[in-house]
Amino acid sequence: MRIIQHPILTFEKGQKVSFTLDGRGLEGYEGEPITAALHDAGVKVLRRSISLGRPRGFFCAVGKCSSCLMTVDGKPNVRVCMEPLREGMRVETQKGKGELVERG
Amino acid sequence: MKEVEIAIVGGGPAGLSAAGIALQAKAGVLLIDDGLRLGGQLVKQTHKFFGSKEQYASTRGIEIGRILEKGLEGYPNLEVWLNSSVVGYYPDGVLTVLKEEKLLKVKPKRLIVATGASERMLAFANNDLPGVYGAGAVQTLMNLYGVLPGKRALMVGAGNIGLIVSYQLLQAGVKVEAVVEAMPKVGGYWVHAAKLKRIGVPILTSHTILKAEGEDWVEGAIICPLNEDFKPIEAAQKRVEVDIICLAVGLSPLSELLWQAGCRMKYIPQLGGYAPFRNRDMETTVKGVWVAGDSAGVEEASTAMVEGRIAGLAATSSLGYEVEDTDGLKRELREELEMLRRGPVGETVRKGVKRALI
Numbered sequence: 001m002r003i004i005q006h007p008i009l010t011f012e013k014g015q016k017v018s019f020t021l022d023g024r025g026l027e028g029y030e031g032e033p034i035t036a037a038l039h040d041a042g043v044k045v046l047r048r049s050i051s052l053g054r055p056r057g058f059f060c061a062v063g064k065c066s067s068c069l070m071t072v073d074g075k076p077n078v079r080v081c082m083e084p085l086r087e088g089m090r091v092e093t094q095k096g097k098g099e100l101v102e103r104g
Numbered sequence: 105m106k107e108v109e110i111a112i113v114g115g116g117p118a119g120l121s122a123a124g125i126a127l128q129a130k131a132g133v134l135l136i137d138d139g140l141r142l143g144g145q146l147v148k149q150t151h152k153f154f155g156s157k158e159q160y161a162s163t164r165g166i167e168i169g170r171i172l173e174k175g176l177e178g179y180p181n182l183e184v185w186l187n188s189s190v191v192g193y194y195p196d197g198v199l200t201v202l203k204e205e206k207l208l209k210v211k212p213k214r215l216i217v218a219t220g221a222s223e224r225m226l227a228f229a230n231n232d233l234p235g236v237y238g239a240g241a242v243q244t245l246m247n248l249y250g251v252l253p254g255k256r257a258l259m260v261g262a263g264n265i266g267l268i269v270s271y272q273l274l275q276a277g278v279k280v281e282a283v284v285e286a287m288p289k290v291g292g293y294w295v296h297a298a299k300l301k302r303i304g305v306p307i308l309t310s311h312t313i314l315k316a317e318g319e320d321w322v323e324g325a326i327i328c329p330l331n332e333d334f335k336p337i338e339a340a341q342k343r344v345e346v347d348i349i350c351l352a353v354g355l356s357p358l359s360e361l362l363w364q365a366g367c368r369m370k371y372i373p374q375l376g377g378y379a380p381f382r383n384r385d386m387e388t389t390v391k392g393v394w395v396a397g398d399s400a401g402v403e404e405a406s407t408a409m410v411e412g413r414i415a416g417l418a419a420t421s422s423l424g425y426e427v428e429d430t431d432g433l434k435r436e437l438r439e440e441l442e443m444l445r446r447g448p449v450g451e452t453v454r455k456g457v458k459r460a461l462i
């Protein structure tokens with residue numbers, strides 16, 4: 001849910017972009033953190049804890065707590081509270097610790 | 105490796121103020137912040153600030169951030185790295201910075217740590233469920249990105265932050281079901297509590313949260329009164345229907361870099377946790393490393409700005425730059441700090457600072 005009207009603040013938004021979460025098409029605004037768009041779409045569970053499989057969500061919002069790690073465009077352990085959203089991003093729920101990816 | 109004269113880590117009120125004074129004296133400054141914009145905590149604050157006039161009291165926090173940022177415009181001796189996290193400080197004086205997926209090395213001649221504070225966690229059952237947020241996260245989501253965290257909130261903590269963020273939730277259209285506070289009295293300023301009372305938000309003192317309920321995210325919370333020994337009176341517990349549990353149970357100085365630098369630290373409850381020893385110039389026990397703002401001890405934006413100026417001035421003059429009437433300015437700034445910490449409200453911090461001073 002977005003805030004439509006605020007007594008004090010106005011929100012500058014980037015262009016509307018499309019991205020996917022586990023293959024499902026979603027929309028958000030370019031440049032906002034991925035979690036903002038996910039929250040807007042009502043997605044609260046971002047990953048599962050590694051050993052007990054407990055749901056993990058958005059907690060600190062400033063890249064410190066590791067609660068929101070997801071796989072983005074194939075790369076695991078991305079802090080989606082800090083990562084700006086871009087057109088066509090592939091966001092996936094991460095399984096386990098994530099594999100290291102080799103880069104060219 | 106990038107070499108700079110002064111590196112400032114953290115672009116909140118402390119870091120921005122330190123940068124301002126160093127830039128005026130023509131020192132080269134690299135300002136590094138991990139956020140998407142400068143201002144630190146200020147960019148999330150919609151309320152008018154308390155403090156004194158020199159520190160822009162009764163101006164909204166977001167405006168103060170803009171004023172400080174504007175003050176740095178037009179200086180060729182400034183470089184700003186945003187979205188960049190400082191992740192290490194090595195014994196040879198090299199900082200490592202994670203920027204655009206690259207690990208960069210920076211060697212500053214002087215370092216000012218102005219990293220602010222981090223939020224404390226609270227122990228209760230299911231505190232790891234999605235929907236349990238730090239107050240700062242709720243602010244970031246609502247006030248920076250314009251997204252609602254949910255529909256109905258329970259606030260834990262009635263200090264200034266808990267009260268202010270409750271009001272911000274209401275401003276954004278979220279219902280605040282209650283504020284619970286373990287202490288028998290509201291900790292924050294009366295003006296902030298009064299605003300909530302007027303709207304009819306119950307502030308339950310001598311109450312705590314026992315449990316978050318819900319399958320995959322928060323669907324409710326169990327709250328409970330506390331007796332005089334802070335033990336829950338479980339027979340009197342009750343459930344509130346909420347999808348947000350917001351924690352505002354205090355802050356601790358963010359001090360990783362200071363530890364890494366080898367600064368002598370001490371646990372000082374009055375300053376919010378482990379804090380560095382410092383002299384009156386805000387220099388730590390490690391020569392060439394200064395500290396300012398909440399990372400030196402959790403306090404306020406007003407004092408963070410003054411400490412930033414003190415640290416910036418000292419670091420700049422240690423490099424040999426001339427600042428007109430340095431001694432006079434130093435004296436003035438120290439007096440300002442004292443003034444801001446005057447009275448019963450400043451007592452705790454005064455005690456804390458005294459224990460950290462060398």
Ligand SMILES: Cc1cc2nc3c(=O)[nH]c(=O)nc-3n(C[C@H](O)[C@H](O)[C@H](O)COP(=O)(O)OP(=O)(O)OC[C@H]3O[C@@H](n4cnc5c(N)ncnc54)[C@H](O)[C@@H]3O)c2cc1C
Binds near residue numbers: 118221265269408
């Ligand atoms: C809800 C609320 C209400 C408040 N109201 C008032 C008020 O009315 N009046 C008042 O005077 N004060 C108020 N304060 C307090 C004030 O906001 C803080 O005391 C002040 O912002 C501290 O300034 P700082 O520069 O030390 O830290 P911060 O503002 O926290 O800035 C630190 C910056 O450093 C960055 N950082 C941290 N670590 C790293 C790293 N490793 N690498 C790169 N960057 C890093 C952070 O992202 C942040 O941007 C309020 C605070 C809150 C939360």
